[in-house]
Amino acid sequence: MDRDDAAYKGQREYTRPFLTIYDSLVLGFFAPVVWRIPPARLVEEYRRHLGDRHLDVGPGTGYFLDRAGIHDHQAVTLLDPNRNVLEFASRRLQGHDVTLIEADVCKPLPVHGPFDSAALSGVLHCLPGPLPRKAVAIANVAAVLAPTGVLFGATILGDSGHSTRLSRTVLRTNNRRGTFDNLGDTLEGLREILEASFEDVELEAVGSMAIFAATGPRVNQPTDGTL
Numbered sequence: 001m002d003r004d005d006a007a008y009k010g011q012r013e014y015t016r017p018f019l020t021i022y023d024s025l026v027l028g029f030f031a032p033v034v035w036r037i038p039p040a041r042l043v044e045e046y047r048r049h050l051g052d053r054h055l056d057v058g059p060g061t062g063y064f065l066d067r068a069g070i071h072d073h074q075a076v077t078l079l080d081p082n083r084n085v086l087e088f089a090s091r092r093l094q095g096h097d098v099t100l101i102e103a104d105v106c107k108p109l110p111v112h113g114p115f116d117s118a119a120l121s122g123v124l125h126c127l128p129g130p131l132p133r134k135a136v137a138i139a140n141v142a143a144v145l146a147p148t149g150v151l152f153g154a155t156i157l158g159d160s161g162h163s164t165r166l167s168r169t170v171l172r173t174n175n176r177r178g179t180f181d182n183l184g185d186t187l188e189g190l191r192e193i194l195e196a197s198f199e200d201v202e203l204e205a206v207g208s209m210a211i212f213a214a215t216g217p218r219v220n221q222p223t224d225g226t227l
């Protein structure tokens with residue numbers, strides 16, 4: 001991680017102690033109660049889309065891959081700028097074919113594709129905004145997918161999302177701290193950045209989150225995020 005990078009604040013929280021309580025706190029409480037999405041819904045997305053060569057960007061604790069189940073013939077690449085995340089998730093997925101890449105999704109990805117599937121679950125809301133600036137992350141993933149590959153995931157929407165008083169308070173607190181940078185993230189804006197890199201985009205709002213799946217990666221040049 002580079003402390004001077006604009007993306008640093010969205011990466012730095014994931015210390016070993018925090019990862020130890022992440023599943024019960026973030027997935028057991030914040031997801032269903034604050035963002036109003038049951039984690040089981042996201043496990044379903046993993047089961048639906050997980051391909052033989054899978055790239056998981058920002059895997060956190062590895063919860064979703066673990067719950068969805070990785071088959072013996074499947075190979076998984078975990079990509080995250082935070083070493084704690086890579087160590088934690090790979091320990092959990094021990095026994096499977098797992099490759100670790102310490103990298104930032106906003107930069108060209110140092111991976112050998114092509115991948116059949118890639119996940120960006122809970123990552124876009126952590127990246128530096130505004131939303132058009134996050135398009136580079138989508139383009140970088142599209143660039144390493146096979147022509148038949150799929151990008152899927154979920155992200156917390158900003159002020160325009162279906163919110164409650166509690167979710168608005170948590171959203172604002174996390175944006176103040178820099179953990180999130182998503183106040184201006186909208187469903188329409190997300191569609192635009194996905195469509196810039198993919199032919200077909202499925203998008204659904206569930207609670208305060210958007211769930212997406214995109215196929216038909218366009219042949220874009222990955223960029224370094226410089227506008």
Ligand SMILES: C[S@@+](CC[C@H](N)C(=O)[O-])C[C@H]1O[C@@H](n2cnc3c(N)ncnc32)[C@H](O)[C@@H]1O
Pocket residue numbers: 007010011014057058059060061063064079080081082085103104105106120121122123126127
């Ligand atoms: C909220 S957690 C989501 C973890 C897991 N995917 C989930 O859905 O529970 C965000 C993850 O994105 C990673 N992350 C944050 N900024 C990133 C970046 N610029 N490039 C790649 N991963 C990033 C964090 O280190 C962390 O693993």
